[in-house]
Amino acid sequence: MAEPEESSFIQHQSSMMPQQVPINDHIPVYFVPEDEVIENIDADDIANPYTCSIYSTDVYAYLKQLEVSHRPTPNYLQKQPQLNARTRAYCIDWLADLHRTLSRTYQASLQADTLFTSISLFDRFLSVRQIPQDKPYLAAISCFLIATKFEETYYPSVNQLLRFAPKVGTKEDILKMERFILSDLRYTVGSPTPLTFLKRFAKASHADPTLGMLSRYMSEYSLMNYSLATNYLPSQIASSAIAHSRIIAGQTPWTATLQYYTGYSYQELADCMREMKVAVQKAPLLKTQTIYRKYASSKYLKAAITASKHI
Template sequence: MPVAPSNKAQSNKQPRASRALSITENVPQEKEEGCQAKRSPSSPQGGPKKRSAFGDITNSHKNQTVTGKKEEVRAPIRKETRAPPAPTVAKNNEINLKKSWRKNPPADVPVEPEKDSVPEETVQVVVVEDIDKEQLGDPYANAEYAKDIFDYMREREEKFLLPDYMEKQPDISRDMRAILVDWMVEVQENFELNHETLYLAVKLVDHYLVEVVSMRDKLQLIGSTAVLIASKFEERCPPCMDDILYICDDAYKKEELIAMETSILRTLNFDINIPIPYRFLRRFAKCARASMETLTLARFLCEMTLQEYDYARERPSKLAASSLLLALTMKNLGGWTPTLEYYSGYRAQDLHPLVKRLNFLLTYQPCDNLKAVRTKYSHRIFFEVAKTTPMDMMKLEEKLKS
């Protein structure tokens, strides 16, 4: 490993070997930020690795009385006949017509069953929990707008669906992309970046490669620049440019990094608010009242898909929902509830094929050399969820059907 230049050691954010680095977890419960300590299990010394990689109103009429001298004479009351409103007449006619049909049903008109004749056992009441009511008093939670925000993100998914762009990349393969993402996971760990930053950075790489043909020697520059852009979008304190160049083993110059940042932003028309699975996963876990351990298992399943090109074209919301459903099934915590169906927009049957694929990915890891995600989630801070035994495919099939 090359020695860091002396002038880079004075940067604001110093990811060096002398600093104990850690990982931050954004947890959907009330005090999630303090649930898991920041730590970087894949880097024992804590320093970043240098690595080259790729309602109705009516009037009331009252009786009027006339008083005489000797006796009361009651004035005649003129009763005014008023026709009921047209909708009421039409409604009564419809009811009478239906009654006559039940007594003498025509041959070509089906008879509707009366409500009283429906057994009570056939009436099913679906209860959907309001998961945002507990935070209505919190000005920082934006609970009044939470559902609208996630509905908007679901709409934006249509704009950011990825095509199969590898066909037009002559010098880049799926394996090179997997190596690059594996390196980006290590960067996220060592710089203590949010998981949203990692997911967004991977999305930026994919959407840039859809539009621009690139060579393999520029792939790490694209990945590191995507991390820098995502950090500026997601982090309170993003890493400085010198740190980004340092972890690339000084393979690129500052001018190249700035030029690539300009190229990515212009290519994407500065629209980088791309929906990512991690945000949906936190929302759905809140609907399921999932524990921290169950949520971490779902995060591990979801993060494993970052390296796999076949999962890049899946909808982020569907990928998050499937990861949570598999985690709930592995923990024997029940299936897809009406609350989850309401807030996610997916039925359990819609998720079963993707759930099976995720379990297959967990069982048979494609490449043994790319271990950043598994090593990260094998640490006790993450409940060692990477060591969880995958489900048997036949047993999973039975549980999903039940």
């Protein structure tokens, strides 16, 4: 299978890459004051029937259980002799470009959840089945097809997907791989992703559009990183992204309210935050540029540029 930069719709722009910058993985030390008041972030929504706020605590407690039972196997590539972290990164970059290309092509943009779910399916599938060296992109696009069916009201057909990615295989190949994936995962498509938790944690942080976009970028870009995506739970990635965004915005890294609603102390996030910081700093330097370029645009408040410069 060709590397993604050789596909029909991937175009890496090396001219956008800045000069090498020093990497700093230092995380500021901070302790939440013991007497800091915990806010009730659902208080204003009690009378709103659309938020179902009375169930929020139970829903997210259940999602915390699901993220553990449905997580990919940490370091699963050790059992994939034909694949490595570099190949996985190209596959994720390829999926991100497919997601963005389809969103630009059709009138209705694809949901952000579709990309997150497709990556989750990809990692979970590779955790349970070995695939040959020439099949990762076929598995990736099949995961993408399943995710669109799960997340979207209107989803692209296999023929439409092949129009943008003709080299991955035939229609029959994709449908066969789709059956393998669903069977191996026992049809458990719905699984919490960092974006699932980010929506809740951003509310607990009183995130404005800038902070919200920064945390979304860092959560999404973290999925490019094999170690982050497989060694940390989605809620940890979302929490770490919020903490980094607050630091960039000049706020205290953590609050009693965030500690309560995320379930993590600031100290418990240190390892994840450190890896995320290094990954974000390296983002402009790598060939896998799709997510970085997307969030470097004005539409996304140039969050990628801000994060890389100030994290």
